[in-house]
Amino acid sequence: MSCYFSKNKEQKMPNTPNKKTYKKNSQLNRLKLNGFTLLEMIITMTIAFILATMAVPAFNSFVESSRLTSNTNLVIGALxxxxxxAVRLGESVRVELFVDGFQLVIASGANDGDVLKQFTPSNKDITVVFDGSVDPVTYSSTGFRDFAGNPQPGDIHVCDSDGNGTDITIxxxxxxxxxxxxxC
Structure with missing residues (x-):
């Protein structure tokens, strides 16, 4: 039986690292095992918080602008x-305001006063205001505006609670x- 142990101290066991290799490997292992320090984590969280506080107001402004655009598109779609x-039915149709929004109403013939469709703004902070020359907006069976004696272009104002708005000109x-x- 042979043994690797000998009385000679200079003889080494096979596959044993020397002191230099051991130190080098331990430094690499230490680098691999290190995570974030508390200071690094606090700095990262502070930067993230600062960026978030700058982004939230801009995002709120974007949401309000999107609501205003959406409701403006709703009014334009209704018009x-x-x-x-009016052209399809061969009768006059008017767009008029009511308590919760605005509606399409047949304005002539046997069905006079019948509501075709009602539109409600998606947000109660949005207001739709018809100026005097377009209240209500009436289209004749030919698809042109029926003026009822007032051949003027008119505006509809769609406004949010911050005073931002869009004018729709007819x-x-x-x-x-x-x-x-x-x-607004």
Whole structure:
């Protein structure tokens, strides 16, 4: 039987690292095992908090702007629908305000006063205001505005609670255009 142990201290066991290799490996292992220090974690969290506090107001502004745009598109869609329904039905159709929003109503013939569709703004902070020359907006069976003696272009104002708004201009022919940054 042979043994690796000998009385000679200079003889080494096979596959045993020397002192230099051991020190080098222990330094590498120490680097691999280290995580974040408390200071690094606090600095990272502080930076994340600062970035979040800057992003939240901008995000809220984006949401409000999106709500305003959405409700403006709702009004424009209602006006275009009223125009196409007037042509399709062969009767005058008007867009008028009611308590919770605005509605399409048949304005002539045997069905006079019948509500075709009601629209409610998606947010109670949004207001829709018709100015005097377009209250209500009536389209004739030809698809043009029925003026009832008032052939003037008119505006509809869509405003949020912060005073931001959009003007919707209805031409004398009945076409609809949008103007951003209206004052409310």
């Amino acid at each position: 275009n629908l009223a125009r196409s329904e 031409s004398t022919g009945g076409s609809v255009t949008r103007t951003e940054s209206a004052t």
